[in-house]
Amino acid sequence: MSNQYKPCGARKENNMNNTEKTMDKIVALCKGRGFIFAGSEIYGGLANTWDYGPLGARLKNTVKDAWRKRFIQERRNSYELDADILMHPRVWEASGHVASFSDPLLDCKECKMRHRADNLIEGFDPEAHPDAMTKEEMFEYIESHKIPCPKCGKSNYTGIREFNLMFQTYRGVTADSKSVIYLRPENAQGEYVNFLNVQRTMRAKLPFSIGQIGKAFRNEITPGNFTFRTIEFEQMEFQTFCKEGTDNELYDYFKEFGRKFYIDLGIREEHLRYHDHEKLAHYAKAACDIEFLFPFGWGEINGTHNRTDFDLSRHQEYSGQKIEYLDPETNEKFVPYIIESTYGLDRTVLALICEAYDEEVIDAEKNDVRVVLHFHPAIAPIKAAILPLSKKLGENAMKIHDELAKSFMVEYDEAGSIGKRYRRQDEIGTPFCITYDFDSETDNCVTVRERDSMQQVRMSISEVKDYIAQRVALT
8 A cells, every 4th residue: 555545543533422312313323224123023013123234234243253353363262152042951950040030020000011120220320239139128229219110100019029031932842841941041051061062172271261152032021222122132252261269360351351342342431331240149259240321321231250160060060060170280170260251242233333323513504414423444334335426437436346345345326426425324334435436437546535534535446455454454
């Protein structure tokens, strides 16, 4: 690349604060531009199910690619797994999901609306931290503060009861207790039951990690906030197996590792915060969430937990198989500790859309406002759009598209004025627009427009590929 073309600067800061944005506008953009559609829409939809359209599917994949590069490819002793969704039912008995994986539910006696008690409290006071409360304490808090029902405004509730979140189905031709299996409510158990398989086949030494991207299912009674809480979702799980005594350092390390990952994807530091759990699960030594400031408030997008040796010990007990690590230096056998760091893929995608959304006033007098998604180029669904100035130039412009498509996701657009086409690409977050004009026929150059600055530079067609490649890399 010629040295006359300087690299783009840092991503432009949004004109809008996240609290100024509205979910209505973000949902409308997602539906209108092909990011996310309502599930089963032609049949009236199915509550809290969502289909990712062409741009949304690609955005999800760019996030997966970034996560896989950062957590698997660039890390030593990190291995990827793809475990089945359906597992032996004893897995979920060992994990504790059959006995205690539940939500605290209560009903409004006036309008019969069902609510999660913890959500009612968090909606009333985001700093209340119901995760640290027992069922009795949550009900007392709701009663004493007279928290109103979001639907009818009354404060008259039933007591709190537990509702198991696992989807139950049956294996085989008979539907009885012996054939019960479950759709997995999390991915982690697949990594735990394959610990010995991965350790043996990869000759892995502690500490080592197993990562997995996959679907999970939870029978949420009160899902909502678009794709933030759904009954079907994807997780990017990362489990690090280690020796007791090294766990505290690794826990702190992965908390910061996750925060840095989100910052590198384009989320501003002030829109992220840690939430350390006050009430821990009986097996946990420490737990912390990374929360993002959505337009509707703070919401969890990552959870990091020191799970001690609980999980492998339980699977050892329930399976009857030894799940131990043999230290090659000391010949000591022990059950490893686990540091878990789980990333909600759908929540991460939603966070990135919310963070990137901006309304930029171009001309106040003419009420000219540019809607733009300031995605980091590495995660932008479309890296570049090829725009012939005239349809007469389409044949040669399409050749540029076809050549760049070998390396990047690109789009070809010849409909409407060049200004309208720029705006369409801004709205879906395309970092570069490449205009092929009549001069291009003779000088073999194109004009490249950068999304955030709207600055344009003329360059040789032969330089475009390297120009884009340098700017879409996640460093």
